[in-house]
Amino acid sequence: MKIPLIAAALSLAALALPAQAATRDFFSDLSGQWSGSGKAYLAKMGDVSATCKLSVDGASRTVAMSGNCGLLVFRQALGLKLKSTDGNRVTGTYTGSKTGPARLSGAVKGQRLNLAVAWNGPVNGDRAAQMVLTRSGENSFELTVIDKVDGQTRNTSRFSFRRN
Template identity: 40%
Template sequence: MALIAAALALSPAIAHAAEVGFLNTLGGDWGGDGSVRIRTTMPSMPVKCRFSSTATESSMSLAGQCTSLAIFSRPLSATVKTNGKLYTGTYLGSKTGPATLRGTRSGNALNLEIRWARNVNGDRSAQLRIEKIGGDRMRLTTIDTNPQTGKIVITSQIDLRRL
């Protein structure tokens, strides 16, 4: 019985340690390509991106830029903190200004709700998924709803490799 009580008492510390290990894997310089839609009703355009990320025991900061020919160039950034269960932070990717992030981790991915500063695609909510793929790859995906059709649309998907 004492062993079970000790194991239960340690489980939050073990869970927090796992989160720390996960965040640390996201640090470094990243580059890659993908696609971006400015609006859910518009076609996607190819982009090339570069990011630099720093990670600590309880936070991660990712900043960089994506460019599509001469049509589109935008700085993007995300900062995320965790208390071991909940992730919160800020995302800057829309011209509406900084958006708040809130969500959880599932396996090798952070699933974060975006709350835009102003309406984007008819409302103020979307999703951001930061997914670690193996030891040297990461995928950033934003998902929103098309206000005209109600269908879910991937508004950006960027596949990155560690540089």
């Protein structure tokens, strides 16, 4: 009777390890200086191209990103603080919205971190959006925010980053 219980315990332990490893692997080598470019939706101007500079500090379970994005006449702060909780679950804060810090919660699945965004105030008519970080290589990742604008779901920002 003890052997099946031990085998079951080892099987459960083996199932738990990949989820923790996925989160650790996703964050493990993000530290450094990054440059990016992409587009952001501005209500009064539509989609505008912008560039970004980002500094990332982190370890296997936490990461902090700080920097800014913009163009000649427009500059917006960009900040993320993320922490791995249980297995592949992640919580955190996004700073950069004019409504104040937003709460983030989600999970790592492979090379993708899917986060629900809870804005501190109305953004595009509501307080919810999605943020997706995708590791596209050892020295690259994408950051996309998806929100509803005028009833239509769309990317409100999408930036590709490369390590300097």
